[in-house]
Amino acid sequence: MSRDAIGRAEAQLDGHSEGVRDEIGFLLIHQRYADRFFPGTSVLHTRLRYVLFVPWMYEALQRETKVRSVQRSVERAEVRLAGRLLDAGEDGVIGARRFPEKSNQPPSLIYWTALGAWGLLGPTRDGEHLPTRSRIHATLSSATRTTLDDDGVPLNPSYLPFDKLMPDAPDDFVGDGELTFVLLLDEKKYLRKRLSDVRSVHHPGEPSLLAKLALLNAVPDVEHCWDSEILKYAGRDRDALLRAGQAAALAVIGRGVYAALVEEIRECNDSIQTSRLHRDKLPLILAEHAEEASKLNLLGLQMDGIDLSEPFSAVLTETQDWIHRKNGPVRDLLDCYRRAECRRKGQRARLSQSLKGRELRRVWENEKHPGAKPLHYRWHNVHRLLNDLNGAE
Structure with a gap:
């Protein structure tokens, strides 16, 4: 195998090459929107030079x-x-x-x-x-x-x-x-020209959001790429950018649900003493993100070119329904999350009912499992790259 192939294989086996763990499939949303708004970028990018x-x-x-x-x-x-x-x-x-x-x-x-x-x-x-x-x-x-x-x-x-x-x-x-x-001044000017020529994936005749932001003297210092300060530059991508923010909210809830489910069946099904770390965090995640997550139109995701085939579409639909019901037990979502993880990870699925799944839960340490965070669409990496262009005028 070439070193390129080995690197790609390692990243995929690692399961979080784009900065997010992907037991259920939320990485698909992350990658599609990130590639749409910021073509050519990667979560591994650090500096523009x-x-x-x-x-x-x-x-x-x-x-x-x-x-x-x-x-x-x-x-x-x-x-x-x-x-x-x-x-x-x-x-x-x-x-x-x-x-x-x-x-x-x-x-x-x-x-x-x-x-x-x-x-x-x-x-x-x-x-x-x-x-x-x-x-x-x-x-x-x-x-x-x-x-x-x-x-x-x-x-x-x-x-x-x-x-x-x-x-x-x-x-x-x-x-x-x-x-x-x-960057030297001629390097800044050259790279600003190159980035400002990057076309939109969905509207090839128009500049991408990356291109529009590259023309600014200073990129707005905001936490998320769907912030109002960025939305005003989005043009025809504005609705998609809003959906990306709503999808990020639904994803953070989904990732919180996943960790809570592993805790739940580890303790209740496997009879392994387990702290309530992620189960206790889930209400806090819901309080912060449920309103935005419930606004997401799943048909809009499909319009944006995101494949919502089963069983991932069932995860999104049932998670939204669960949010709307409020205060339902997280175990209500076990079946759809189990199907999605088993389809995606096969023998490596922690929610599986198999002996292998039980063994994976036995060695799982909830304190080391990362806390649920929204999808970021590489925004912090992009922001840093564009900051290197400051002073290109």
């Missing part, structure tokens, strides 16, 4: 004439990059926790989709699709075996499909000194 660091790194590698392994050279370059950023005291350094070891999800993997979505990575020479990292590595690998002319220049230099208008790497990019995330 990485979208320049990655192409610059490959261009520097292209200039090397003695490369035994492109893959290992890229890994070393990314470790070196992390070290230089850490030396400068920067926050948001990818690989900081594993340094000086290589990161399982390095910058070139994390930002590759963004490079394509934001126009920094062009199509292959056949013009049919965007190149993968592995294809770039293969191209550079073959180039290292190319015959050189008398001056040591490759007779058939490798082709890197990065945007030719991209600013050149600063003189200090290649070296061992400190490096920062601070």
Whole structure:
């Protein structure tokens, strides 16, 4: 398997690659809306200058004439990059926790989709699709075996499909000194132009919400992307953004319900002494989010391109009905949540009636299970990326 494939497999097995645990299926809503409003982004994105660091790194590698392994050279370059950023005291350094070891999800993997979505990575020479990292590595690998002319220049230099208008790497990019995330003025202007050209997924002739926010001198400092300060820039995405906020409220209740159900059947069905941590938190979650969650029109989710096939649609419908009834026992939702988790996780479902499910509940520690939080649609990551553009005028 390629390292890209291993990284994707690890993220999926982890179950919360987008920053949320996904026992029931709420991640589908999270991903669809996040991709709609903020194309190319990821919950793993930290700082905007990485979208320049990655192409610059490959261009520097292209200039090397003695490369035994492109893959290992890229890994070393990314470790070196992390070290230089850490030396400068920067926050948001990818690989900081594993340094000086290589990161399982390095910058070139994390930002590759963004490079394509934001126009920094062009199509292959056949013009049919965007190149993968592995294809770039293969191209550079073959180039290292190319015959050189008398001056040591490759007779058939490798082709890197990065945007030719991209600013050149600063003189200090290649070296061992400190490096920062601070964008130079020409880099800010270039990236603002690239981001402001990102089209809407649902309205291709119009700019995305990401593009509109990239044009602001300062992005509103608000907690959620459906805040009124952001809604006024949403245009035709306004109704979808409001539904996203309502869906986030329904999801936080659903995730609270799930944890409460595991506690409930662990204690009542399995006869394992269990504290009421999540069951006692559920009324507080309802008090804060029930009103917004009850407003969500599930048909509106389908209009927004979110697949509400069974059994996930039953979870949403029955959870809303349960909210409307008020004060019903959480166990009323057990059957639909059990079906959804078993469909999604199979033998790894904690709510399963099987012996495996009982064993999973036995080793489950409710104190370590994260508290329920609303879906965020990558807003805090996006906000930080856009803040790096401040002063681009």
